[in-house]
Amino acid sequence: MNKDMKIAVAGTGYVGLSIATLLSQHHQVTAVDVIPEKVDLINRRKSPIQDEYIEKYLAEKELNLTATLDGAKAYADADFVIIAAPTNYDPVKNYFDTSHVEEVIELVKEVNPHAIMVIKSTIPVGYTESVRKKLGTKNVIFSPEFLRESKALYDNLYP
Secondary structure, eight states: OOTTOEEEEEOOSHHHHHHHHHHTTTSEEEEEOSOHHHHHHHHTTOOSSOOHHHHHHHHHSOOOEEEESOHHHHHHTOSEEEEOOOOOEETTTTEEOOHHHHHHHHHHHHHOTTOEEEEOSOOOTTHHHHHHHHHTOSOEEEOOOOOOTTOHHHHHHOO
């Protein structure tokens, strides 16, 4: 990725905020969330989640990071959209709820069909191929996440 890349990150939980923080050291990053309080905290350089490294980076590092509630605007000029939306697992149904991931993919397709979408959410085996077919796009790839809560940025820095 070159320095002129624009990246949008959908979701500001441990996965999304750690990726947004990491990438915003060298790229323009817009973090998207649906919770106004989280967006406000990030824009004030305060972490909405407990993570020592994220808290330190937000407070001390020079980051090109903004947060917004407006996904359409953030995705419209992004080169990459990293999807870190929740996929809550239901053990009774043995099912991951991928509806939030699909909502992001559909919105990105609508406002910026050429953006590359990288799923960082926990998804079932075969999901990437099936969602490509279901939503009619080849611009979706998967990158597994391997992060611990409260150590997410650390784990990204030192995998």
